[in-house]
Amino acid sequence: MAGRAPQHALRVGCRAVPEALSKPAQQSRCLSSTVPRQATYPVVSFNKTSSPELKEALETLREKVILPTYLPPDLRQKIFNKKYEKELAHDPVTIQIDGQPQRFTYINMMTDMPNTPKNIRAALLNMKNGGDFANLSGLLEGMHRANRKLPYWLSAQIVRKACKAGHLQLILNMIRDVKRTGFTLERHETVNELLFWIQRFAWKSDYSEPETRKALREVQQILDALEGDERHMSKDRKRQQALTRFPYHRDPQFLVARLNLTAELAARRTTGQTSEEQLKSANDVKNLVKYAEQLVKLWPADKALLDMYTDEAYVARADMRYLIKPQVHLRYASFTLQALKQAAKIVGQLGHGQLAAQLINRATAVEAESQLAYAKVDDGMAGQKIYEMVVGGKK
Numbered sequence: 001m002a003g004r005a006p007q008h009a010l011r012v013g014c015r016a017v018p019e020a021l022s023k024p025a026q027q028s029r030c031l032s033s034t035v036p037r038q039a040t041y042p043v044v045s046f047n048k049t050s051s052p053e054l055k056e057a058l059e060t061l062r063e064k065v066i067l068p069t070y071l072p073p074d075l076r077q078k079i080f081n082k083k084y085e086k087e088l089a090h091d092p093v094t095i096q097i098d099g100q101p102q103r104f105t106y107i108n109m110m111t112d113m114p115n116t117p118k119n120i121r122a123a124l125l126n127m128k129n130g131g132d133f134a135n136l137s138g139l140l141e142g143m144h145r146a147n148r149k150l151p152y153w154l155s156a157q158i159v160r161k162a163c164k165a166g167h168l169q170l171i172l173n174m175i176r177d178v179k180r181t182g183f184t185l186e187r188h189e190t191v192n193e194l195l196f197w198i199q200r201f202a203w204k205s206d207y208s209e210p211e212t213r214k215a216l217r218e219v220q221q222i223l224d225a226l227e228g229d230e231r232h233m234s235k236d237r238k239r240q241q242a243l244t245r246f247p248y249h250r251d252p253q254f255l256v257a258r259l260n261l262t263a264e265l266a267a268r269r270t271t272g273q274t275s276e277e278q279l280k281s282a283n284d285v286k287n288l289v290k291y292a293e294q295l296v297k298l299w300p301a302d303k304a305l306l307d308m309y310t311d312e313a314y315v316a317r318a319d320m321r322y323l324i325k326p327q328v329h330l331r332y333a334s335f336t337l338q339a340l341k342q343a344a345k346i347v348g349q350l351g352h353g354q355l356a357a358q359l360i361n362r363a364t365a366v367e368a369e370s371q372l373a374y375a376k377v378d379d380g381m382a383g384q385k386i387y388e389m390v391v392g393g394k395k
Helices: 053-070 071-077 082-090 114-127 135-145 154-164 168-176 189-204 209-229 235-242 251-268 277-299 326-349 353-374 381-390
Strands: 026-031 042-043 093-097 098-104
Touching: 042 135, 053 071, 053 098, 053 114, 053 135, 071 082, 071 093, 071 098, 071 235, 114 135, 114 154, 135 168, 154 168, 154 189, 168 189, 168 209, 168 326, 189 209, 189 251, 189 326, 209 251, 235 353, 277 326, 277 353, 326 353, 326 381, 353 381
Parallel strands: none
Antiparallel strands: 026 042, 026 093, 093 098
């Protein structure tokens, strides 16, 4: 590594990190072809949009990328073959969608095809209301049909944009329907972002019991999908798991979300409960101890968030380099630090002194790392705000 490392490094944590180094409303239309091989297919279509810019981005992708996937293979090859350019200019391939003809002339792969990531991002940035976001699932389904793989940075942006607009359930539905949408949990940043928002919505409710239990179920569903659903596995994920040294479902950064929500539920144990409430509280406390013990076995002592991964994990932008950005680091560290401190307090009260000390050990490392990141962000930035509110108690 020393031979490849540059001279400049960004210290966010306690070590130098190499700087270089939900189913929305969607229509299904019938497609019939004027060519001999007629068939019926469900066709991706989009709802009314709030802006012409969004409509243009969606329709461009639909006409040039999505609709050709419904043609028989021989005709699909034909419209992309230059030798048929003149023929198709006079006699286009025509398909009927709900009685409306769709005509295909020659499509030059180099000059006529839209930039898929650019157009998806343009669509995402122009989504303003629920009707706009209802188109997201169909858009990703169309890209999946067309074998268009999302770039490494786009999945986390989709989660962030949708959740910021209040559409967490939409993201969860797309993940559950991964066979149709192709929206996977193969990227470390995508998983981290999703778990952040699940916790944030619970936190926004002041960790009310119904919202916190709902969030805990969602986190567990994510962990279960990471462990047992092969559709969320890929070469990229295998590489990232090798770099972090943890399979995703056992990565301490992900498991701490479950600890956080369980700690908040366990903290609610009170006197005067009904027998059903007492049983829930007892289970919460039991699970908290179990999850805390699991976490400290996986999380090396004296290590903060960045320190638990290898240096090689931060080499490529497509891997864990996102974590070395101070603002990003603070967002994820906020709930991690809250979880470790709250869990340590409760298990200590329950008589598990050694376990509490182990949790405090990790919390101390994360807090030191976070203070370094905090010193690097400008006042008023999102990462600083969420850290101050979650960790500092500011409202």
